[in-house]
Amino acid sequence: DIVMTQSPLSLPVTPGEPASISCRSSQSLLHSNEYNYLDWYLQKPGQSPQLLIYMGSDRASGVPDRFSGSGSGSDFTLKISRVEAEDVGVYYCMQTLQSPYTFGQGTKLEIK
Amino acid sequence: EVQLVESGGGLVQPGRSLRLSCRASGFTFGDYGMSWFRQAPGKGLEWVSFIRSKAYGGTAEYAASVEGRFSVSRDDSKSIAYLQMNSLKAEDTALYYCSRKYYDDSGSQGANWGQGTLVTVSS
Numbered sequence A: 001d002i003v004m005t006q007s008p009l010s011l012p013v014t015p016g017e018p019a020s021i022s023c024r025s026s027q028s029l030l031h032s033n034e035y036n037y038l039d040w041y042l043q044k045p046g047q048s049p050q051l052l053i054y055m056g057s058d059r060a061s062g063v064p065d066r067f068s069g070s071g072s073g074s075d076f077t078l079k080i081s082r083v084e085a086e087d088v089g090v091y092y093c094m095q096t097l098q099s100p101y102t103f104g105q106g107t108k109l110e111i112k
Numbered sequence B: 001e002v003q004l005v006e007s008g009g010g011l012v013q014p015g016r017s018l019r020l021s022c023r024a025s026g027f028t029f030g031d032y033g034m035s036w037f038r039q040a041p042g043k044g045l046e047w048v049s050f051i052r053s054k055a056y057g058g059t060a061e062y063a064a065s066v067e068g069r070f071s072v073s074r075d076d077s078k079s080i081a082y083l084q085m086n087s088l089k090a091e092d093t094a095l096y097y098c099s100r101k102y103y104d105d106s107g108s109q110g111a112n113w114g115q116g117t118l119v120t121v122s123s
Helices: none
Strands: A004-007 A010-013 A019-025 A038-043 A050-054 A067-072 A075-080 A089-095 A107-111 B003-007 B010-012 B018-025 B034-039 B045-051 B060-062 B070-075 B080-085 B094-103 B109-113 B117-121
Touching: A004 A089, A010 A019, A019 A038, A019 A089, A019 A107, A038 A067, A050 A067, A050 B109, A075 A089, A089 B045, B003 B094, B003 B109, B018 B034, B018 B094, B018 B117, B034 B070, B034 B080, B045 B070, B045 B080, B060 B070, B080 B094
Parallel strands: A010 A107, B010 B117
Antiparallel strands: A004 A019, A019 A075, A038 A050, A038 A089, A067 A075, A089 A107, B003 B018, B018 B080, B034 B045, B034 B094, B045 B060, B070 B080, B094 B109, B094 B117
């Protein structure tokens, strides 16, 4: 199975400041079609997860442009350019390259 | 409006069975693969199973933790996906979600999730 490792696991951020979360996979998520099969999700408190980024760097439908994804192969980053209060929650990366699809441990973003 | 509504959760004894349903509305259910996820209390997300649309063979994939015990199916005429859970264990206790991915008119991917149904396995 592909192991996904996120860091940090806890991320206190001042509103208006940037934030960055790292996600590393135990094997490359780059498919022969040149897409990286890596999604980012945000689970706000008490809510179902919501898709933020797919294919490593494509912003999902309706997601604010302050969220961006980058990286390729086994090393990925989710960046929030300016954190807002509504961004609190747990962020997960998930690989969909091969079954079983696997998640990172989650990164809890909180407002300072 | 797209909706996914899970049902069928509850309290069940270890070793017993339960069938979850995911009722979909607002889109052509048969055109989409459907996923099941779960989240144990206070824990992270875990992918459980995926069933392809009939156009892609209707085949399924499973997490190792449920392979051989859980079975996913779909009834496109009713727009429902099912998760049959047998030989339940305490570690299957979780909030179970169904989800589908789609592409919108601009070509961007999105995902719909239900609100989940809680399964508690305990004697």
